[in-house]
Amino acid sequence: MIAETAAQLKQAGYCTPRSGRDPVNLPMINNWLEAMGDNNRRYAAEGVAPPAMAQVWTMRGLHPVATPDDPLFAMTAVLDEAGFTAVVATNCEQTYHRELRLGEEVAVRSRLSEVVGPKKTALGEGYFVTTESTWFVGDEPVSSMLFRVLKYKPAASTPSPVAGDPIRPAVNRDTAYFWDGITAGELRIQQCSSCGSLRHPPGPMCPSCGATKPSFVVASGDGVVYSYVVHHHPPVPGRRLPYVVALVELPEGVRVVGELIGAEPRVGMRVAFDVAAGLPIWRPKSDLPPLSIEITPTFVVSSALATRDFQDVHHDRDLAIAKGSKDIFVNILTTTGLVQRFVTDWKPQARVTSIAIKLGVPCYAYDMLTFSGRVTSPTTIEVVGRNSLGAHVTGSVEVADA
Amino acid sequence: MLSGKAAIAGIGATEFSKDSGRSELQLAAEAVRSALADAGLHPSDVDGLVTFSMDSNAEVAVAREIGAGELTFFSRIGYGGGAACATVQQAAMAVATGVASVVVCYRALNERSGHRFGQVSLAAASAPTTSGIDNSWHYPMGLGTPAGTVAMAARRYMHKYGATSEDFGRVAVIDRRHAATNPHAWFYERPITLAEHQASRWITEPLRLLDCCQESDGAVAIVVTSAERARDLPRPPAVITAATQGSGPDQFTMTSYYRDDLSGLPEIGVVARQLWAQSRLSAADVDVAILYDHFTPYVLMQLEELGFCGRGEAPAFVAEERVPLNTHGGQLGEAYIHGMNGIAEGVRQIRGTAVNQVADAHHVLVTAGTGVPTSALILAR
Incomplete structure (x- = not known):
């Protein structure tokens, strides 16, 4: 059933386009920059939107309406039915063909790219579902995204450190x-x-x-x-x-x-x-000045809303806890925005052309998120964002002119 | 001085298993008795016993069990598997100097059903000894297993010479091919392919499961006496043409990470120079090489240190199988008896009784544990 649905959806190709609520506009850009703590003046000076906002323009908002031919919705339903009820995003790779200008109207089309599974993972057995989205202005593709989630059956126990005390060194007067x-x-x-x-x-x-x-x-x-x-x-x-x-x-x-x-x-x-x-x-030694963000509840909520992500786990602590989280946590669009900010704080004139991230541990309220980065080619920066639980995000940013 | 003075007159072993079902002392006593019977000698002939400092059976306990009388020589060698060939060196020196006449070297361990060396030892880093202090630079940081410590050198070797996991795997494939035709080997009739090696899971990258030797229960004993006396005994003697120990500069046990270079085994180099000097032979004269194979990368490095090939050339040397290697199946294929089963195989090759006999084997090289202070032998007809 899973394989058949996947095959059908792949066969169906791109779903019908879905338009953003608003054209690219200054108030949303400013709200977004404010929430991210990003003071880069280039966007205002050039009249363009930050590339990492690509997905924001077509977010479904506070009252999302399901589109029946959306491939991720359809695939999710089948996997839910098969018992793979839990979901975690694992990868998000965005490519920005050009920057969006104020006033442009954006629409998105998505298709199912692949379904791989069942795989045994640390979280439990599950399927990796990859979708591909392309944003258009008219007929012109302006950005695209590969997005992968793991739909899984939660394992009886989550991975935890092996029992026992860590090995301590013997110390003597010589050492x-x-x-x-x-x-x-x-x-x-x-x-x-x-x-x-x-x-x-x-x-x-x-x-x-x-x-x-x-x-x-x-x-x-x-x-x-x-x-x-x-x-x-x-x-x-x-x-x-x-x-x-x-x-x-x-x-x-x-x-x-x-x-x-x-x-x-x-x-x-x-x-x-x-x-x-x-x-x-x-x-790893950071080639970029380190960036530390205090993850206050206000930060989690304001950045989630500025990215038009109204999922309760990002703003409602009671519901987040009821769903098994420790607290509200940072959403993926914000993580992407922070990765961009880390690079453009360092090179304010750099134009980001892609951000490919792998998601690790969640970033809960009251934690500290610290980025470090390495320049691995004239146009490539490897980025790691860590918090007290480990690596929250690892990824790579491409810039047009570093 | 030592060359040619002593010989191995008898070898004995228990079965090799994963659960011997008996005490290590019983295994030791069985192997020693079997080796004495092989040599045509009696327990009352024994006046010397040598083992590893890691062995749990005291020399006097083994002497009691086999019914030996007085002992005039007893000795233990440290550094884990590095002790293997050194037990025979000690025995040969005792015999050559007249301190003892019949010395039995033994090693008995329930390494699979009892204490498993591959597990992380909490106690190892807390001992109030130089070893405890040495381990404290590595164990707490997460480097607490033999595979982990070897992996560090293996990665550097790969980096320096472009060696690959397949190059390590070819050592395992050769060992397992030999074990497949050895009825005493745990992996009898179970050869592996390089693809199976590549599909085996990581233990500590870059080492896979099939790069690591097995864990075994069992015992091996080796009877050493003078070459002269050995010639009067039933078996053809395996003459100890060279017997050496070696440690390198800035030597640690498994973690000699602070030398200039990490892609070789200087302690094997120390042993090699003595081997060739004592025996007046070179690597080209070796008919069979029994190289200690607890982990495959160190087999490659040994070939280079011993002079079989140049630095970084061992992968090609092994791929072409330019010397018969670990004809009993090695510790990857036959059993992990801390290198002592390799000495027994060396003796069988000299006698002409090995299951994978190399025709006209005149000189057999046997090495001991690597990455630690070590030892080696050349046995000859």
Whole structure:
């Protein structure tokens, strides 16, 4: 039934176009910029809308009317019936062919691109449903989006860290300075106070000169991944699987092992030292100035409404909790807008031509969302947005002129 | 000095299983008795015993069980599987110096049904020892299994030489092909294809399940006596032509990550130089190589350190099978008896009684655990 419906919907192709409520207009743009905290003046100066607003123009609003031939609606109904009742968005890839100008009327057409499943996932068994939407001004396609959701049967238990306490280091008088440094948030390298040699891991006697008066220097905290592993098995007490452990070479000339958080690992990647749970860890070094957003309830609500997303989980705490969430949480259109803002705060004149994001942990009210980014080509920025639960969003932004 | 003085006169083993159903001491005693019977010797002939520091059976406990009398030599070697060939080196040195006349090396473990080395050891990082402190730079950070520690070096090797997971997989395919024709192997009649290797799940990337040796219950024992005496015993002696131990500069146990280069095994280099010096042979003279294979990438690095091929050339060397490798099936295919079953295979190749016999095998190389302070042997007719 699932496969047949998918085949029929794919066969049917694009649904009938659906027009936006309003033409591209300044009040909605300004509300959106205000909610995102985006002060970029280029949009006003050039009379264009921020590209990441593409989907906003055709959002269904507070009282959505179902369109029978909308492929995602139809596919959702079939999967609901088959017991795959829960839904989570996993990917959103938007391409902006050009910027929209004030006064332009936008319409959207969608089609089912593929249905893959059943797949076993960490959340439960489910189907990945991918739709493709194209926005038009008249006959001209102006932007497009690939949107993927996982429709799943919630597993009996959600993935959680393996039971047990995390492994703690043995500390003795030779190594206490290092762990004191971790407590102080700094990376200390043993230095011989006689000959000045640096050493890690440390020891009581300098192998170069034999002196037994070790001291330490504080490392810059920069490093380069020398090698890494991705641990899948066996379970490790207190840890979520899989995780990455990197051997990092410091400019000071020693290597230090630590978990690498927040990026696909590769040898040669530039990383920065940080401390988490009393252990040294590595994060990808941000080429862009970091952006931290305090996720207040006001932020969640105002940004959801500014993107014309009236789903209750983004503004009604009681209903959000009733649906199994911890609190109200940030909607995807806002995440997309923040990814854009992170890049354009750094390069205000940059014109964003695509934003492809993978969604991770939810971003609940009262958390802090921090972005870091790496420039991987003259026009590509890899972005990660993390909160206290982990990676909320990872993705890649293409710009026309970085 | 040591070369040619001592020989292996007997080998013995229990069955290799996943659940032996008996104590490690019983396994040890059974293997030792079986090796003595193979050598045509009696427990009362034994005056020396050597094992691993990781073995749970004290030399005196084994001596009691087999009914040996006085011992004049007993010794234990550290560093996990790195001890394997060093037990024979210790025995050979004891015999060559007259400290003992018949020394039995043994290793017995219920590694699958009992303590499994592949699981994360909480205690390993908390021990108030240099090992505990060393482990504290790795275990708390999430690097707490043998596979994890080897994966770090494997990734660097791939990065430096362009080696692939398939290159690792070819080692497993060779081992399992040999195990398939070895009735004593756990994976008897169960060969694998490279595609099956590639389809096996990740343990710690870049290592897949089929890159990792199995977990086994069992025991192996090796009887060492003087070459002269061995010639009077029933079996053709496997003469210990070279017996070496080695650790490299800035050596750690499994985590020697702080040397200039992470894509080789300097401790195997230390062992290799001694092997060729003691035996006056070179890699080209080796007829069969039994290389310690707890994880496939280290087999490639060993071939390079031992001089079978140049740096980064082992993937091609293995693809072309330019030396008979792990003819018993290795620890991936036969059993994981901490390298001791590889020594037994070396002896069978010299005797001409191996299931996958290499014609005219005159010189067999056997290595021990890698990534740790290690050891190696050359056995000859």
